[in-house]
Amino acid sequence: MTHSEIEITAGLVRGLLRDQHPDLAGRPVRLGARGWDNQLWRLGDDLAVRLPWATASADELLRKEHAWLPVLAPGLPLPVPVPQRLGEPSARFPRPWIVTTWVPGTPADRAPVARGAEAADALAAFLTALHRPAPEGAPVGRNRGGPPAEHTAWFAEQLASAAGLGLVPDPDAVREVWEDAAAAPGWAGPPLWLHGDLHPANVLTADGTLHGVVDFGDLCAGDPACDLAAAWILLPDGAVDRFHAAYRPAPDAATLRRARGWAVLRALACVLIGDAGVHGRPGGKATWGPPARAALRRLIETRH
Template identity: 80%
Template sequence: MTHPEITAELIRDLLRDQHPDLADHPVRLGACGWDNQLWRLGDDLAVRLPWATQSADELLRKEHAWLPVLAPHLPLPIPVPQRLTEPSERFPRPWIVTTWVPGEPADRAPATRATEAADTLAAFLTALHQPAPRGAPAGRGRGGPLADHAERCAEQLAEATERLLIPDPDAVRAVWDDATAAPDWTGPALWLHGDLHPANVLTADGTFCGVIDFGDLCAGDPACDIAAAWALLPDGAADRFHEAYRPTPDAATRRRARGWAVLRALGGILIGEAGARGLPGGKPTWGPPAQATLRRLTAASGR
């Protein structure tokens, strides 16, 4: 079946068909993400529909199953699925109604209050990083051994170097090599967000006020999420984060986290550059925070 164009009219029709009690709420586009479109539904709800990758269907079901379990234990708001709708003739893929989380994505409005932001991020990840139960979702490579991503890192670093997008490729490579040489995680598989880049964390008044897009929710090595200290916080605030996070990350975890930050930053730089050139799938706002991440990592090399 051909995927229909997603419009406000389609959203209203879908609601009339399957959730008529919500059909009279005002509908307006909220955001177009990598996998999904998000449409505001009144003041407090949102409709999230997959529009790009086929894997988005599975990710929506995963969020519907697990986020209501996790949300009550987290100190920041997250989008909590309220209803899951199965494919229909009108729209051939599942979609969900969730709570709306207000705030501005950090790729557009970076955190500026370093201490508050570091403490808020540390409190959120301390609360999230609890042992996951058996049956927790797999991570599509997130939270596993960092070395599994060596080929992708090498390809992205080579492409970014060829395009003259990073000033010191050797320094970036040194951070990556040190990270992959660190001992692997041997603790329990912890709950992870799995994709804490700036577009998935919301800000207000200079600090963090919400976390969205849990499509990569999984269990594994917390270093995957701790990488956000270099991607989201103002310069010099990573140390404050490490002091506030519990239990305090050991040296090996911090090293692995720096490697995850390199990997995410390289992807962000390439996606940002594609957006600057107007290419499909590009997001120009992803470039500056990714560049800042690499600058912080190479400036603090060895920490």
């Protein structure tokens, strides 16, 4: 079941609630957002319903969030959407869905960070709190949390596509950043909890700084460099060093090199997704392009 095979409407959401969570069915329902994997429907002022619509993998990701995020959320210093209810597949909608708390704010791809120092401190505090050793049985990431070098073939494909479309001004410089990251020593510590998908559409801002983090579908255990890459794509010029200074424990040189590689991977993906004429993927938005291009510029300028 994909976005082209079922129409999600306010009436469908109300019907699902009446069937499985009738105590919530009387709340006002209105569309919140259509994302990459899920649609988000506001449920009153403080809740939201997330329903998978565009990818088959979204089902297991929602169940993972429902299982793990309530355990992690109390220790995090920024608001996150905490699952409250689980909806099971039914004749009305043949996929799982969840009810979560609503996190106010505007996605950073539409309202970029303006107060770099405050945002660097907020991102560092959030990741310091999240990056704790994960327990046995913690989820394994979808191509997240391992060594960047595992993704060299994918990097080459993405770079070739972006460069061929004129979206990368200096492909050789981008390749230099990647090769340095791929050659860096690997993570020697225990697998840590990771968000796994920190890009501007998954971070909310208010008053020019970070105000919340959403979409934990790629929550997994692994190398923190995967998340530390977020500083390059979320923060404005001049704020990355402050982030590195505030994050604890202080990352070593190898981790920072791997983080730059992850930043290149994420920026290339967002550049391509942001160009609606390239893939036209559901959830892809033109607003993903500018922060990704800015990240590539910053990574190239600081490669020596």
